[in-house]
Amino acid sequence: MLQPEKLAQAIQILQELNLDAWLIFARETEETPERAWELLAPGMVVWESALLLTKHGDRIAIVGQGDDDAYRKSGWYSEVHSYVQSIRELLRATVTRLDPQQLALNFSESNPNADGLTHGMFLTLQKILRDTPYPARFISADPILSRLRGRKTAEELRRIRAAIKRTLLLFDETTALLKPGLSEKQIAEHFHRRCDEWNVGTAWAWNQCPTVNTGPHSSAGHGGPSDLRVEPGHLVHIDFGIKQDGYCSDLQRMWYVLKPGETEPPAHITHAFNAVVKTIQAAADILRPGIVGWHVDARAREVITGEGYPEYQHGLGHQVGRAVHDGGTGLLPRWERYGDTPYGIVEANQVYTIELGVQTDAGYIGLEEDVLVTADGVEWLAPPQRELMLVRSN
Amino acid sequence: MLQPEKLAQAIQILQELNLDAWLIFARETEETPERAWELLAPGMVVWESALLLTKHGDRIAIVGQGDDDAYRKSGWYSEVHSYVQSIRELLRATVTRLDPQQLALNFSESNPNADGLTHGMFLTLQKILRDTPYPARFISADPILSRLRGRKTAEELRRIRAAIKRTLLLFDETTALLKPGLSEKQIAEHFHRRCDEWNVGTAWAWNQCPTVNTGPHSSAGHGGPSDLRVEPGHLVHIDFGIKQDGYCSDLQRMWYVLKPGETEPPAHITHAFNAVVKTIQAAADILRPGIVGWHVDARAREVITGEGYPEYQHGLGHQVGRAVHDGGTGLLPRWERYGDTPYGIVEANQVYTIELGVQTDAGYIGLEEDVLVTADGVEWLAPPQRELMLVRSN
Numbered sequence: 001m002l003q004p005e006k007l008a009q010a011i012q013i014l015q016e017l018n019l020d021a022w023l024i025f026a027r028e029t030e031e032t033p034e035r036a037w038e039l040l041a042p043g044m045v046v047w048e049s050a051l052l053l054t055k056h057g058d059r060i061a062i063v064g065q066g067d068d069d070a071y072r073k074s075g076w077y078s079e080v081h082s083y084v085q086s087i088r089e090l091l092r093a094t095v096t097r098l099d100p101q102q103l104a105l106n107f108s109e110s111n112p113n114a115d116g117l118t119h120g121m122f123l124t125l126q127k128i129l130r131d132t133p134y135p136a137r138f139i140s141a142d143p144i145l146s147r148l149r150g151r152k153t154a155e156e157l158r159r160i161r162a163a164i165k166r167t168l169l170l171f172d173e174t175t176a177l178l179k180p181g182l183s184e185k186q187i188a189e190h191f192h193r194r195c196d197e198w199n200v201g202t203a204w205a206w207n208q209c210p211t212v213n214t215g216p217h218s219s220a221g222h223g224g225p226s227d228l229r230v231e232p233g234h235l236v237h238i239d240f241g242i243k244q245d246g247y248c249s250d251l252q253r254m255w256y257v258l259k260p261g262e263t264e265p266p267a268h269i270t271h272a273f274n275a276v277v278k279t280i281q282a283a284a285d286i287l288r289p290g291i292v293g294w295h296v297d298a299r300a301r302e303v304i305t306g307e308g309y310p311e312y313q314h315g316l317g318h319q320v321g322r323a324v325h326d327g328g329t330g331l332l333p334r335w336e337r338y339g340d341t342p343y344g345i346v347e348a349n350q351v352y353t354i355e356l357g358v359q360t361d362a363g364y365i366g367l368e369e370d371v372l373v374t375a376d377g378v379e380w381l382a383p384p385q386r387e388l389m390l391v392r393s394n
Numbered sequence: 395m396l397q398p399e400k401l402a403q404a405i406q407i408l409q410e411l412n413l414d415a416w417l418i419f420a421r422e423t424e425e426t427p428e429r430a431w432e433l434l435a436p437g438m439v440v441w442e443s444a445l446l447l448t449k450h451g452d453r454i455a456i457v458g459q460g461d462d463d464a465y466r467k468s469g470w471y472s473e474v475h476s477y478v479q480s481i482r483e484l485l486r487a488t489v490t491r492l493d494p495q496q497l498a499l500n501f502s503e504s505n506p507n508a509d510g511l512t513h514g515m516f517l518t519l520q521k522i523l524r525d526t527p528y529p530a531r532f533i534s535a536d537p538i539l540s541r542l543r544g545r546k547t548a549e550e551l552r553r554i555r556a557a558i559k560r561t562l563l564l565f566d567e568t569t570a571l572l573k574p575g576l577s578e579k580q581i582a583e584h585f586h587r588r589c590d591e592w593n594v595g596t597a598w599a600w601n602q603c604p605t606v607n608t609g610p611h612s613s614a615g616h617g618g619p620s621d622l623r624v625e626p627g628h629l630v631h632i633d634f635g636i637k638q639d640g641y642c643s644d645l646q647r648m649w650y651v652l653k654p655g656e657t658e659p660p661a662h663i664t665h666a667f668n669a670v671v672k673t674i675q676a677a678a679d680i681l682r683p684g685i686v687g688w689h690v691d692a693r694a695r696e697v698i699t700g701e702g703y704p705e706y707q708h709g710l711g712h713q714v715g716r717a718v719h720d721g722g723t724g725l726l727p728r729w730e731r732y733g734d735t736p737y738g739i740v741e742a743n744q745v746y747t748i749e750l751g752v753q754t755d756a757g758y759i760g761l762e763e764d765v766l767v768t769a770d771g772v773e774w775l776a777p778p779q780r781e782l783m784l785v786r787s788n
Contacts, residue, residue, distance in 0.1 A: 035426065115426075221461065337441050337477075
């Protein structure tokens with residue numbers, strides 16, 4: 001089971017960081033998922049609820065009556081408490097009994113995966129603990145969550161591999177399917193049909209996943225597939241991932257539609273494609289435990305601009321897991337919007353995308369690979385695309 | 395289209411409350427849904443993004459490059475701005491230009507539907523607006539969101555009615571299906587099969603929706619269906635809702651499994667069932683625009699205890715809509731955990747559940763009805779259950 005593995009890992013991380021306690025405080029988790037909650041808990045909660053983990057191994061759940069059954073039945077928690085009218089006394093008494101020197105909470109300016117505590121719930125917690133020493137001991141749980149979400153367990157890796165396998169199957173089908181006249185929307189419909197058959201979700205918003213771009217007039221953003229149709233001479237770009245058993249894949253693949261008489265893409269298209277491939281390889285070559293995230297992004301920018309193309313206007317890579325943008329550390333430029341995440345250190349057992357693209361007069365060329373960080377480098381989780389897949393016009 | 399209707403309604407509400415501006419600030423909305431975002435926006439965002447609405451009718455979107463396409467294409471926003479490295483300057487300049495006397499943000503201790511701003515994002519916003527007058531003008535958007543989510547538009551009501559219709563169909567099928575020997579899990583599987591066929595979600599967590607309880611040993615909480623099997627003499631209780639086109643239903647229905655020789659339930663079971671029916675009717679009789687939420691809950695407690703049964707250990711009713719617990723005002727007791735929501739005033743076009751239960755030696759008796767508040771009372775959105783549905787044992 002996933003959650004007991006992650007609970008044990010969380011307690012190891014508290015020990016490693018020498019942090020006394022971590023408090024996850026949430027409500028209505030079905031409507032507003034608290035990303036740490038789903039990783040550690042056996043079920044949703046409606047009323048204000050708390051999970052308290054300590055470096056001594058305490059695993060305490062305080063939930064509303066009606067929600068407590070699943071917590072008791074799971075056996076994952078060393079204590080399960082429930083309440084009817086207010087969580088205040090139970091929570092205050094429990095924190096006081098544990099008397100932590102640091103109380104980590106899920107807020108982070110940099111890392112959305114460590115920012116599950118709403119501002120209203122933060123204010124509530126301050127009130128509940130008023131006139132105790134603990135509000136002054138609040139710290140961000142970002143160091144905990146970055147590690148916990150980053151370090152994939154065997155079960156998590158199994159699920160990610162399975163999601164990638166199905167995604168590759170869909171790309172293979174696409175190669176057989178592609179032909180002039182098909183619209184971006186029709187291509188996306190095929191992906192959605194398969195997801196429905198398999199009963200899996202998309203890795204991001206259904207109506208924007210896959211991204212499908214055919215030809216030079218299609219926008220490579222997250223706007224969703226359009227009515228533009230595949231034509232001879234088009235590049236076709238698909239960015240897609242599924243979410244299966246709670247875990248995501250995220251890959252981009254490229255096709256070129258030959259014009260009548262053509263047997264290969266125009267030279268400048270192949271050149272651009274090869275530049276993207278080379279850049280991804282250069283990043284993979286230096287990605288390993290201990291490297292700082294932004295160094296990998298910077299290396300990629302150096303390579304792609306050295307090939308004569310402009311810098312991509314996004315980060316080179318993010319972690320993948322339960323969330324398609326998972327973990328903390330990213331292979332990201334030091335832009336303000338990425339906060340501290342480019343400064344994180346890469347660890348073994350993290351899964352990253354490596355992705356970038358360039359615009360051409362035949363369309364957008366974007367590739368994205370998924371890699372697992374190993375003890376001394378990376379493992380490609382899908383065979384990386386090294387050549388444009390060719391589609392014949394007739 | 396739903397979102398333009400809700401955008402227009404939001405601006406009316408700002409005028410009605412005489413509030414200058416409302417700022418919705420979110421990121422990674424696909425992983426951490428901001429409940430107001432999905433109501434007003436054409437698509438998800440990845441990077442830090444802002445929607446700014448004013449009482450003068452400004453509708454401004456500031457989103458990361460790549461996400462902006464959908465916002466421009468929709469035509470719903472009077473201004474769409476995009477950025478690459480940081481939202482800071484754009485957001486700061488836009489707020490300064492609008493110079494609002496109040497800047498409403500989505501935080502609320504009471505109302506989870508108005509608490510979409512994470513604490514990390516709140517801290518970021520404070521920094522972005524540092525040394526301007528605006529952090530001192532932050533107020534809670536709860537009054538806006540309670541109204542906006544509560545007042546269902548024609549399109550929202552159409553969707554809720556459609557979700558309820560399908561739920562009733564499933565209850566009818568259950569009456570035909572029920573027989574001794576079926577387990578709670580098997581009954582739930584039928585509901586899930588239908589949801590898969592219809593390609594709709596459940597109103598709350600899949601593995602806890604429906605709640606199925608057969609007989610006196612089943613727990614009526616949110617623990618999910620068990621391996622307990624239907625037996626003669628059992629009450630069977632199902633709490634279920636679907637989410638279809640983004641809108642929910644939420645109903646509870648009751649069956650009694652006759653023992654050999656029985657032609658009706660034991661008298662004390664019928665008495666308890668009738669007490670629940672009577673209590674729901676008494677609440678519906680006084681529910682209308684202008685009444686304070688907790689008055690309705692208090693009336694129900696008076697009736698059920700007057701019938702000789704204990705008070706239910708939850709609130710009498712919540713609003714239903716995009717979220718199964720929607721809006722702000724609830725028909726709730728003045729318990730601390732409900733915050734201010736029991737003190738809200740009921741308005742026309744809100745949809746409420748009315749629900750309660752009592753425990754008996756044959757099982758839990760729980761009923762839940764969905765009603766629309768009209769100009770002078772309520773409309774039952776599903777025919778209310780007035781008699782136990784009977785299941786024959788052979």
